[in-house]
Amino acid sequence: MAPAPAYAVSGGNGKEITVKITRLEGAPALQKALREHGIAADITYLPPGRACGPGRYSEVDTPGLSLKTSADDLEVTIPVGAVGEGDTFVLSAAVTPLPNGVQANVHFGVAQGAVAPCTVIDAP
16 A cells, blocks of 8 residues: 655645645645746754754745644645745745654745755754
């Protein structure tokens, strides 16, 4: 039996887009799937306890951009028009196993202009 997909992208065509991530793998494929929905993306999955350093990009105020987390997945909602021409949806995530579950360290936003590469640091 094949494992469940690591992510799913739904919506588009004038509706908000939902990204559901069940495992932190396949970042390039997720970026491609978002591009097929008209959204440029920079997705970075990190080892447990790590994060991208600050100052990677200039963030656009994006009302309605939201994140829901659970023990099993992350779900990001991207409103219609939130990622404009020349903008990039940025998401970095790390999951650290704990004795009674996991700790997710997720940063997401919409960048205006260039996005610098992730400089990996210890998670705050």
